[in-house]
Amino acid sequence: MKSEIKKIIKLFKDKKGALISILQEVQKKYGYLSSEAISALAEELKISENEIYGVATFYTQFKFTKPGNHQVKVCLGTACHVRGGHGIMETVERQLNIKHGETTKDSQFSLERVACMGCCALAPVMVVDNDIFGKITSTKVKNILNDYNRNGGKKQ
Amino acid sequence: MITINGKKITYKEGKTVLETARDAGIYIPSLCTHQELEPFGACRLCIVKIEGMQGFPTSCTTVVRDGMVIITEDEELQKVRRNVLEMLLSEHPNTCIVCKDKSECEECHFGPTKAGRVTGCNFCPNKEICEVREVADYLGLEDVRLLFEYKNLPLERDDPFFDRDYNLCILCGRCVRVCQDIRGRGTLAFTQRSHRTKISTAFDKLHLDSECGFCGACVDVCPTGALSARGSKWYGDADSCTDSACLLCSVGCTFSFESKWNRVMAAIPRRDGSTGGQACSRGRFCIPQLLNGSDRLKQPMIRKNGKLIPVNWDEAMTYVAEKLKKFTNDKIGIIASPSLTNESAYTLQKFARVALHTNNIDVPTSDFTSPIMKTIVASSSAISNEGKIKNLEKAKWIIVLGRRIFLPSSALNPSIYRAKKKGAKIILIDNETKAKAPRNVDVNLKLGVIQTLNLFYGIIYKLFNANPNLVKDCVNYGAFVKSVKNMDKNKLGKDISKQVEKITKIIENSKGCIIFDQGALRCSNPEAIVNAIMNILILSGNPDGVIPYYDGGNDQGICDMGATHQYLPGYTMISDSASIKKFEKLWGTTLPKKGKNYREMLDGGVKALYLTEAVPEKKLRNIEFLILQDIYPSKIMDKADVVLPACAFTEESGTVTSLERRVQKITQAVEGPGLAKPDWKIICDLAKKMGTKGFDYKSHQHIFREIKETVPFISSEGIWSFKDKPPRLFPFTIEEKINELPSTPPRYHYRGADIVERVDDFRIQIEKGGA
Numbered sequence: 048m049k050s051e052i053k054k055i056i057k058l059f060k061d062k063k064g065a066l067i068s069i070l071q072e073v074q075k076k077y078g079y080l081s082s083e084a085i086s087a088l089a090e091e092l093k094i095s096e097n098e099i100y101g102v103a104t105f106y107t108q109f110k111f112t113k114p115g116n117h118q119v120k121v122c123l124g125t126a127c128h129v130r131g132g133h134g135i136m137e138t139v140e141r142q143l144n145i146k147h148g149e150t151t152k153d154s155q156f157s158l159e160r161v162a163c164m165g166c167c168a169l170a171p172v173m174v175v176d177n178d179i180f181g182k183i184t185s186t187k188v189k190n191i192l193n194d195y196n197r198n199g200g201k202k203q
Numbered sequence: 204m205i206t207i208n209g210k211k212i213t214y215k216e217g218k219t220v221l222e223t224a225r226d227a228g229i230y231i232p233s234l235c236t237h238q239e240l241e242p243f244g245a246c247r248l249c250i251v252k253i254e255g256m257q258g259f260p261t262s263c264t265t266v267v268r269d270g271m272v273i274i275t276e277d278e279e280l281q282k283v284r285r286n287v288l289e290m291l292l293s294e295h296p297n298t299c300i301v302c303k304d305k306s307e308c309e310e311c312h313f314g315p316t317k318a319g320r321v322t323g324c325n326f327c328p329n330k331e332i333c334e335v336r337e338v339a340d341y342l343g344l345e346d347v348r349l350l351f352e353y354k355n356l357p358l359e360r361d362d363p364f365f366d367r368d369y370n371l372c373i374l375c376g377r378c379v380r381v382c383q384d385i386r387g388r389g390t391l392a393f394t395q396r397s398h399r400t401k402i403s404t405a406f407d408k409l410h411l412d413s414e415c416g417f418c419g420a421c422v423d424v425c426p427t428g429a430l431s432a433r434g435s436k437w438y439g440d441a442d443s444c445t446d447s448a449c450l451l452c453s454v455g456c457t458f459s460f461e462s463k464w465n466r467v468m469a470a471i472p473r474r475d476g477s478t479g480g481q482a483c484s485r486g487r488f489c490i491p492q493l494l495n496g497s498d499r500l501k502q503p504m505i506r507k508n509g510k511l512i513p514v515n516w517d518e519a520m521t522y523v524a525e526k527l528k529k530f531t532n533d534k535i536g537i538i539a540s541p542s543l544t545n546e547s548a549y550t551l552q553k554f555a556r557v558a559l560h561t562n563n564i565d566v567p568t569s570d571f572t573s574p575i576m577k578t579i580v581a582s583s584s585a586i587s588n589e590g591k592i593k594n595l596e597k598a599k600w601i602i603v604l605g606r607r608i609f610l611p612s613s614a615l616n617p618s619i620y621r622a623k624k625k626g627a628k629i630i631l632i633d634n635e636t637k638a639k640a641p642r643n644v645d646v647n648l649k650l651g652v653i654q655t656l657n658l659f660y661g662i663i664y665k666l667f668n669a670n671p672n673l674v675k676d677c678v679n680y681g682a683f684v685k686s687v688k689n690m691d692k693n694k695l696g697k698d699i700s701k702q703v704e705k706i707t708k709i710i711e712n713s714k715g716c717i718i719f720d721q722g723a724l725r726c727s728n729p730e731a732i733v734n735a736i737m738n739i740l741i742l743s744g745n746p747d748g749v750i751p752y753y754d755g756g757n758d759q760g761i762c763d764m765g766a767t768h769q770y771l772p773g774y775t776m777i778s779d780s781a782s783i784k785k786f787e788k789l790w791g792t793t794l795p796k797k798g799k800n801y802r803e804m805l806d807g808g809v810k811a812l813y814l815t816e817a818v819p820e821k822k823l824r825n826i827e828f829l830i831l832q833d834i835y836p837s838k839i840m841d842k843a844d845v846v847l848p849a850c851a852f853t854e855e856s857g858t859v860t861s862l863e864r865r866v867q868k869i870t871q872a873v874e875g876p877g878l879a880k881p882d883w884k885i886i887c888d889l890a891k892k893m894g895t896k897g898f899d900y901k902s903h904q905h906i907f908r909e910i911k912e913t914v915p916f917i918s919s920e921g922i923w924s925f926k927d928k929p930p931r932l933f934p935f936t937i938e939e940k941i942n943e944l945p946s947t948p949p950r951y952h953y954r955g956a957d958i959v960e961r962v963d964d965f966r967i968q969i970e971k972g973g974a
Contacts, residue, residue: 082406093642095389097413100405104394111406 051076052087066092070103079110115150115157117195119143119175124163126170135171136160138185142192155196205271220262221249224275231275232284232338234291234426235375236263239385239480245376247287248338251275259283285342291335291373293349295427299324300339301346314439320358321371321428328436329428335373356401362410363964364417364433364488369401371429378402378421378430385481387620387643390415402429411971414642416610417964419487423472423480433964434491435461435469445872446473448859449486450542450756450852451493451953454592454614455861456482458490460853460872466495467853467872477592477865481617485951489962490853493953496961499834500848501877511846516878516888523845524892526828527559527811536563536799536809539766540816541755542954544857544869546906547882548757548764549772550898551815554886557790558895562777562798563809565768566761567818568754569801571721573769574730575751576762580774582678582737582746582931590922591716591750591863596621598748599628599713602706604655604723606633607949608752609641615718615752619643628709632658633722634946646709648702652726652943657695659735660937661703662710664690666742669711674741678931683738686934694937715740716748725944734933746930753862754950756852760860763914763923768798773914789913790897814839815849815882817955832885833955848879851953855881857903858920866920 055072059065069092073084080103082096089096103109121139123132140146143156150157164172169181173188180191205214207224214223219242224231233249236242242263250259254272259280262273274280292300299305308325318326324336359367376393379402383389390413394403404413422430441461448457449470457476461469470490474480503519504511514522527535537555539548555564566572595601595618608615609631623629623643631644632655640647650658667674667687674680695703717736724732740748753759765772771794775782783794799808805818811828817837823829831843834851852859854875860866875881880888883906890898900906916923951958951965959966 085405090639095383095392095414095642096405097392097403098383098389101392101394105396 048083049087049091052084053091056088056091066099066102067106070099070109074109078114079112081111081113112148112150112157113154115154117156117176118159119156119173119192120159120161120164121147122162122164122170122172122174123160124167124170126163126167127172130170132171134185135173135183135188138188139173139192142189156192204269205267205273207273208275214267216267218267220251220253220260220265220267220271220273223267224251224262224273229275230341231262232341233263234334234338234373235377237377237381237424238474239424240377240380241384243376243380245374246291248284250280250283252277252280281342285344288338288342288344289347289349292339292344292347292351294352294354295335295371295373296322296324296327296353297347297351298322300336301344315437317437321368327371327428328431329371329425331440333428334426360433362415362417363967364484365419365422366431366433366436368429368431369403371427372402373427373429374400374402375426376402377424377426381420381424385617385620386416386418386420387616387623388414388416391421411967416613416616417484417488417968418482418614419472419484420481422487432469432488434488438463438468441468443872444471445853445870446868447853447870447872448476448861448867449482449490450859450869451485451489451951451958452483452614453753453756453758453862454478454483455859455863455865455867456486456614457867458482458486460490462853462873465873467491476867477590477861477863478614478617481614483614484965484968485958486614489958489965492962493956493958494834494851494853496835496956498836499876499879500836500846501879502848503878504846506844511840511843516880519845519847520888520892523830523889526844527893530811530828532560532795533563533799534810535559535561535813536804536811537561537565537813538801538804538815538818539564539566539761540814540954541566541568541753541758541761542852543757543761543766543815543882544852544855544859544903545757545760545764545866545910546857546903547815547886548761548766549906549910550883550886550900552764552766552772553790553897554890554895555766556771556786556794557792557897558890558893560792560795562768562795563804564766564798565801565804566755566758566766567801567816568721568758569767570729571724571751572753572758572762573767573800574724574733576767576770576774577730578733578737578933579749580770582741582928582933590865591747592618594747595619595716595718595750596625597714598622598716598745599626600630600710600715601627602630602632602710602715602717603644604632604718605720605752606631606635606638606641607720607722608718609644615750627715630706630709646705648706650702652723652732653941654696654699655723656726656732656735656941657699657937658702658706659732659739660690660935661692661695661699662707663687663735663738663742663935664692665703665707666711666739670742673744674930674932676929677741678929679934680932682934683932686936690935690937694939710739710743714743714745714748716745716750718750718752720752720949721754722946722949725946727940727942727944728938731935731938731941734935737931738933738935741930741932751862756953757859759862759864760858760866763860763917764910768800772910773916786913814843815954831955832882834879834953835955835961837955847885848875848877849885849954850875850879850881854879855903857881857883858907860923863922864924865922866917868920 085096121136147158147160173180212227231249235245244261244264249262251262252274315330321327354370356369379391382391442463445460456478457473458470460467472480472482502513505514628645630646632648634651636649805822807825812826813830815832817839820839829843830845832847832849853872856871887898
């Protein structure tokens with residue numbers, strides 16, 4: 048990992064204020080910012096890892112847990128909120144046994160809340176990877192997630 | 204001239220409105236500013252009105268300009284401030300602050316009530332010194348109209364020394380800034396954002412895993428009870444505060460000792476000291492636990508029938524006096540603890556020379572101190588009054604020999620970091636091949652002691668040849684030039700020559716400092732290294748930049764006082780029969796010309812030994828009569844014939860000398876336990892019992908007056924220096940016969956008390972590798 052990170056830092060050598068760009072590159076490479084990646088960065092950049100972590104946590108774009116094989120996004124925008132998005136979120140959380148922002152133990156799913164997917168007519172909306180599921184109910188959620196789990200990622 | 208609240212006030216260029224107002228005695232509330240830290244503008248309480256400026260500028264970030272008309276207090280400002288404070292308090296437990304019965308409650312609640320969770324001021328460890336309450340009182344806040352939201356964060360109590368309850372945090376950022384900007388650590392950072400913003404480490408790791416040095420700077424600046432020292436948080440108001448200094452290492456940080464029930468409960472760093480209010484975990488947190496142990500020596504004891512029996516002082520003194528008379532003078536030895544005060548050390552060496560007629564007196568750290576003293580006495584020119592630690596900040600390069608000086612909590616670290624921020628290059632030379640270089644180090648060379656010496660010779664060669672005329676006026680110039688010319692560069696080795704190039708490039712044409720600890724001198728000819736260090740500093744124009752990092756709290760002072768076998772007070776050579784006449788006349792005695800050093804004394808050179816500090820008991824040989832004068836029992840007590848209880852540095856008054864040769868006061872904060880007495884008093888009593896004259900000192904000041912007479916360079920408190928001595932160069936030859944001695948791990952102790960053993964939290968810190 049260290050050599051990879053050195054390579055990334057080289058891209059931004061001697062540029063001031065490049066920390067966020069570096070973090071973005073690291074996230075692009077690994078999918079998230081692991082604690083190892085941050086300590087390696089700290090050592091190379093000669094700033095403390097706590098400082099880097101502080102900067103990174105300010106931005107929602109950075110993730111600190113390894114993303115699962117499937118990205119589940121539940122919309123809690125205005126329309127979805129009105130049509131019971133929170134109930135959907137709760138169901139998904141219970142089904143996967145994680146909170147939003149986390150990844151399941153078997154690294155199959157990671158769950159995120161989003162503000163609007165731009166298809167409010169379909170509310171409430173859930174998105175798995177790139178597939179959009181509209182007008183979903185708690186029962187449907189279970190089936191959808193089960194399908195993904197069984198088929199290893201392919202939609203039925 | 205500016206106007207504040209209608210009053211004309213003179214100002215200093217470059218100061219902020221807040222500083223100017225405070226200097227003039229005008230209070231402006233603020234929770235995020237701190238005199239040590241850069242303005243931050245976070246709390247918005249210090250807003251003022253300035254004519255010609257829009258809105259309410261924050262006074263902490265506004266620089267004073269001529270002719271400003273400022274209003275710091277009116278109903279409009281107070282209203283805005285109250286609103287700001289209400290918002291702050293909507294996330295900080297506030298029931299007690301706005302309680303109607305506050306004043307009656309205060310009358311019956313003395314100090315904080317111990318509680319698991321802090322839900323109000325009465326349960327807060329910071330109750331007595333809370334800045335939030337101060338501001339609320341000033342603004343006359345009666346109600347918080349916003350809904351209170353308790354953050355319900357877990358208490359963080361798994362780290363040594365201090366607890367963290369971020370439910371009380373108001374996010375002023377002082378701790379983050381002091382950790383990053385002053386200490387250069389960056390253990391704390393703002394994480395997350397908006398409502399969830401929190402001060403924390405990366406991934407909420409323990410401080411033990413986050414490069415924390417446990418210096419306590421964050422605890423000292425926290426305006427709330429969010430950060431609190433675990434050992435002292437529940438004692439409430441102290442009975443008394445005593446300004447004094449710490450003796451656990453030689454940096455000489457000044458502290459205010461808070462005492463209650465005749466015990467030191469906390470040590471708060473004082474900002475007027477040489478380190479500017481920065482200390483280390485030992486000074487900040489360890490002193491109470493270290494010195495308040497229940498097993499402190501409280502009574503004199505004499506060995507009778509194989510057992511140590513408590514006796515009174517008179518009996519003990521009579522016994523010792525009679526026993527000592529049975530030994531011939533050169534068979535009696537005295538070990539002076541580097542933790543004695545100057546007064547005690549002076550009395551002790553006078554006792555050795557006048558009462559016992561012996562020069563067998565030395566410090567246990569003499570391997571380190573004696574080569575330093577020899578070189579310093581020979582070379583030291585006048586040094587600046589500012590002090591070496593303050594000057595460290597101005598250095599353009601700093602060579603550090605020994606990783607220990609770099610350990611995160613070392614009180615020299617902030618000064619090194621400040622220099623680094625101003626562009627200084629930091630070079631660390633150590634031999635720990637596995638350890639990573641600390642973050643603030645620019646160059647880390649892994650060299651043994653002998654290689655380091657060769658590196659220095661190479662640097663001296665380069666520096667001298669670059670500018671030979673610079674040092675023309677120095678003593679020994681001719682001999683030095685000769686030795687440089689005779690130097691065989693090939694003897695240095697290829698690797699070293701490369702390093703020489705590298706380091707010389709950094710240090711040439713600029714002034715710098717060299718800090719070294721005892722590990723740097725571990726070879727058969729330690730003097731050569733000290734000489735080389737002095738040569739480099741003189742060649743780079745800053746002979747004042749030598750900083751020896753002693754282990755003992757008062758190593759420098761003990762040597763100044765002449766409690767060593769080569770020197771009388773003030774570095775008068777013991778063999779110099781002309782100079783010692785002055786002392787013979789003053790003390791009314793004839794002085795012996797020779798003495799044994801520490802090793803010789805322990806190795807069977809003496810039969811009766813007077814210890815003022817426990818030494819490793821395995822080293823003792825052929826001792827027939829052993830006196831131990833200490834604060835705690837130790838293994839060597841099994842061999843002691845007499846045990847005398849002494850006072851620790853919080854229990855006596857006197858002066859000590861720090862590594863920058865700053866003579867500073869220590870003041871008695873509490874009474875010693877049981878019958879314990881200050882060392883100088885014990886020694887004087889003993890001398891009187893032995894019928895020796897000249898020990899009728901009434902107080903420590905009385906002794907200091909005599910010190911001033913005998914030691915010409917010490918006139919009062921403050922930095923001492925030899926006046927008008929030109930710098931001296933040291934000729935050298937590259938020796939091939941020098942051996943490197945094995946290095947020993949650093950010992951953290953104060954007299955017989957091992958800090959690692961006695962303070963659990965410190966042990967945990969050491970085990971994690973950062974002290």
